[in-house]
Amino acid sequence: MSILPAPKRRLWIWFLWLGLFYTVWLWLVAIKGLWPEARENWPMALAMAIGSYAAGSTPMGGGTVGFPILVLLFNKSAELGRDFSFAVQSIGMTSAAIFILARRQPLAGALLKGALIGSSIGLPLGIFLVAPWVPALWIKLVFAVVWGSFGILHLWRVNEIASHEGMTDFDERWDTRLGVVAGFVSGATVVSVSGVGIDMVIYTILVLVCRADLKIAIPTSVIIMAYCSVLGILTKMAFTGVQSEVFGNWLAAAPVVALGAPLGVFVVDLIGRKPTLLVVAVLCVGQLVWTLVREQAVLGVTGLVLSVLAVLACLYGFERLRAWGAVLVGEIRRKKEELPASNEATKESPEIRPTVVDS
Template sequence: MRLDKKFTLLIPPLVWLGWFVLPSSPPFWVIVKHWPISLTMAFGSFIAGATSESGGAVAFPVFTKMLAIPATQAKLFSLATQSVGMGAALLTILLLRIRVEWRAVFWVVCGSITMLWPGFKLAELLPASMVRMLFTVIQSSFALALWWHNRDSERDRHEGLPAFGGLEKLTLLGFGMLGGLISGLLGSGLEIIVFSVLVLWFRLCEKAATPTVIVMMVLTSWAAFAMIYCSGRFVPPVSDYWLAAVPIVVMGAPLGVYVCSRMSRTAVVKTLLGLILLELLSSLLLIPLTPDLALTSIGLFLGFSCVYYSMYRSKRYIDHPSALS
């Protein structure tokens, strides 16, 4: 085993040490007290490392639908926890020398960080049911786009960005801003928006896009956590939930990164589609749909789907030398 791979094994113990000595935290009792949080994030952090979904994509629906935790608290928890779990995934990516499209990371993160705070403020104006359905709509439209993309086995897929000029920079910046707004509203979303652009518009291979999106979400989550802490919002019960999740996610996310590096592209896609199908079914069963909410959800779903379909149909980056054989 290479030395850099051995260093990945040190990530969880080092984080556990810091977690254990945190002031005024009863280390093991907090996990016992909030065991549903820890159990949820054991699965969520693994998914965050193995796919383009963040841990919040699992935490948010489970918290709001099964554990009856308010959407605002679920969002703050998701962002705070991702800063640790996906931070560990970032270290794993760097140590394992997994390829990342750093040019895309720069422009997306420049856009996402600027829109986090507007997303926080917008969340205060929307009813909880609308926030929960918006999460489902974004996930479902993404699943449809991913299904379109993978129906064609002959479709060009690139190992890196096929071009990088002014249009590409503006595209990444703009969708980064949209993803940052949605992440500020829901606690996740940047990863789905940008992953869609990378695989549908730029025709990046899913396995190449996944680590790139993880890095984007890590940097955005760090900025979001700083905003949450400095604004005085990181208080119980959110901070207690976070303490219960930290020692779990720091294992799950790096493990997910390692498994993803060994998975086939098709396996990654099927995992994503299965998770999103479960999310859609749970929303239809558990969220009361008023006529206004249903019409708004359908309209947003059609809007996102049209954008994704137009990217899917684009031939701008076909027949580029970087296409995978």
């Protein structure tokens, strides 16, 4: 497989985005007189300094930090945590996505395309038809279980995940169809309920099924979460409304995450992804334990047992995806071994491929 020269970067696009955003933000706080509201919510800005770094350097959106801080630490409603996740990620994850595209980083193009299509349908449907019927406690538990199990996966399999190179070469039409299904289901369920999650789903498919390099999987997950965050907050603003406290927290945190998430994209290339993944994985498991302890009186023994079983079910699902990926890789290798001698040159091509999506 020939190696193409690295495409020219276009970082001026990202700097233009930053200029436009900070112009609007300064207009809000200086001209419209909203600085006191931003200053009042400074703790969220401090918290999102960490959350935005995680958003750019891992497959976990900034809402992964913002949600538990608002809901568990500040004792705010789960609905506020979900709406804030959409709002703050629409800046932080979008900024990171623009930075990734401007740098022309490799992406899983076919899977990303399918996920964009699927989530465009699934997320609005979930906001209208699923989220309104989910009790606040369930929102907390969905978030805690999904991200807790995701953290356990990385504590268990991080060496294997970090060792992948390139991406298993499946048929791109298969990748796209898989992305459509994953985007629709995750958008209609976990994202519409908690404000995060599609990045985790796409990332998990990439690293467990497609055996994708983290340098491909994480940027791809950042871009799909950025898209869903913008779609989610616009849908809620236009049709269902958002929680009243979202704007003040957003006003404080937005200028931080606009730089913090792209900084995560850049810094992780210098220090490596494994240490960051391990730290965030510990935080994910920690918030799971914290949620179960905090809500044990409401959950009771039955609720605690069901929550643990839900975590085990997620881990079982992860292992099935991993096994499925191993089968697919084996089939591809067997097909290559069966190629006739005349195609020996083709046979020597590696079964991995990075796909680049041009910005």
